[in-house]
Amino acid sequence: MIRSLHIAAKDLKAEFRTKQMLNSMVIFSLLVIVIFSVSFGDLLGNSKIVTQLAPGVLWISFTFAGMLGLSRSFAGELENGCLEGLKLCPVDRSAIYNGKTISNAVIMFLVEIITVPLFAVMFNYSINGLAGLAIVIILGTIGFISVGTLLSALTVNTRTRELLLPILLLPIIIPVIIPAVLATGKMLANGDISDISGELRLLAVYDIIFFIIAQLVFEYAIGD
Amino acid sequence: MENIISIKGLSKAFGNLHVLKNIGFDVKKGDFITIFGPNGAGKTTLMKIMSTLVEPSGGSITIDGFNIKDDPLEIRKRIGSISHETYLYSELTAWENLRFFGRMYNMDKSRLNARVDELLEQVGLGYRSNDRVGTFSRGMKQRLSIARALIHKPPILFLDEPYTGLDQHAASTFEHVLRGLDAQDTTKIMISHNIDRSLKLCNRVLILDKGTIVFNKLRTDVGSVEDFKATYESFVHE
Structure with a gap:
């Protein structure tokens, strides 16, 4: 585990110096929010409609920004x-996967922390159930990143990786996105944690299953 | 002197393409072996198998008493690799790069910091330790890659075309640094196309052609560089 943290720390240090991934993810995410806010300009005063739109807008923004990263x-x-060079080190392949997953998740959480308040401002919307929403976003992001990191490794040596990654990733993460969107909608509509227990269970199970599968197959994903 | 590497009946095929065929040779502790051969002879595949990056199709390799198939992690602890790729992170400083790789070898913090400083001085980059590797010249990166490969004091060093992209001066500096490491009694295996430079460094010479070892002699039995070039031409038909 300690080596995974070193790999994650190395990635984050390099990323915060160049901000290549972070900048493009944040800018993309902000653009999505701005475009939706302009498109739905007439509806922004209606809190009920915005509550219905918000889960979709937020998760579209998270998902596509995440894929960029x-x-x-x-x-x-x-x-x-x-x-x-990393593969030549005496570390288990799963440590490389874990390190990459941690660094990707940290970057993704940062993008989400910036996106959610911006959404509230642009849509003139008061967000309810922040704690519950945070749990949904964390669980959804972990599932998304667990699969995404594995597929990122799988497609890295292909010439069309930017194209191949979304094609492979989007169908696989549907079981994460659907409960995440539903749970986000319920929380924003003044819901309680108990109202989204089914979705949270689904997200947690999905996270665990994909994390375990990724650990097992990662060695083959980065093989020569 | 005892064998530190023993290769027996090694073969590798990618589908129907047989890249290595029944390779066998032993390496004694402290040897410096250079493997020459034309493009596509299987040199890099052989190096990747010895480095545990690629699994062989047949045969066996024992490195420092460990079998490559059964104990790849133990073998990785005992080898350092220098390639034409530097394996260095451009966004990190020289010091951070070495420290990161040291942590991957589970070196403790205080010992690692001293080792990083020592190696940076040895490769003549102590004055640039806090500069990002992305700002280094190709020669400086290659010298730093020597330090990276030696961070954990490996008994075996693999060098895969280390002269690629180096000018005369950078190549000379690289050799100077490499020679300075002889005291460490490191066993070295190098793959190279550069006969003029590589022949001077080694004590045994191998030629690999079409996946087979066609020549294996002590450096002292090879003669001059010109003699060896003639021998190489007679064995290799590119």
């Missing part, structure tokens, strides 16, 4: 053959 996650390791 994931496509760069392992691509950065190709420069100077760093991925091979």
Whole structure:
């Protein structure tokens, strides 16, 4: 575990210096919010309608911004053959996966922390059930990143990785996105944690299953 | 002197393409072996198998008493690799890069910091330790990659085309640094196309052609560089 944290720390240090991933993810996310707020301009005063729109707008923003970051996650390791250098170290392949998952999740959470308040401002909307919403976003993001990191490794050596990653990732993450969107909607509509217990259970199970599968198959995903 | 690497009946095929065929040789502790061969001879595949990056199709390799199939992690602890790729992170400083790789080898903090400083001085980059690797010249990166490969004091060093992209001066500096490490009694295996430079460094010479070892002699039995170039031409038909 300690080596996974070193890999994550290395990735985050490099990322915060260049901000390549973070900047593009944040800008993309903000653009989505701005475009939707302009498109739904006439409806922004109606809190009920915005409550219905919000889950979709937020998760579209998270998902596509996340895919931008994931496509760069392992691509950065190709420069100077760093991925091979990492594979030459006496670390279990799963430690590399865990490290990458942690760093991707941290970057994704940062994007979400910036996006949610901006959404509230642009849509002139008061967000209810912040604690519950945070739990939904955390669980949804973990599931998304668990699968996304694995597929990012799988597609890194292909010439069309930017195209292939979303094609592979989107169908697989549907079981995460649907309960996440439903739970987000319920929380924003003044719901209680108990109202979303089914969705949270589904998200947690999905997170665990995909995390375990990714641990088992990651070695083959980054094999030569 | 005892064998530190023993390769027996090694073969590798990618589908119907047989890249390595029945390779076998032993390496004694402290040896410096250079493997020459044309493009596509299987040199890099052989190096990748020895480095545990690729699994062989047949045969066996024992490194420092550990079998490559059964104990890849133990073998990785014992080898350092220098390639034409530097394996260095451009956004991190020289010091941070070495420290990161040291942590991957589970070195403790205080020992690692001293080792990083020592290696940076040895490769002549102590004055640039806090600069990002992305700002380094190709020669400086290659010298830093020597330090990276030696961070955990491996008994075996693999060098895969280390002269690629280096100018005369950078290549000379690279050799100077490499020679300075002889005291560490590191066993070295190098793959190279550069006969003029590589022949001077080694004590045994191998030629690999079409996946087979066609020549294996001590450096002292090879003669001059010109003699060896003639021998190489007679064995290799590119």
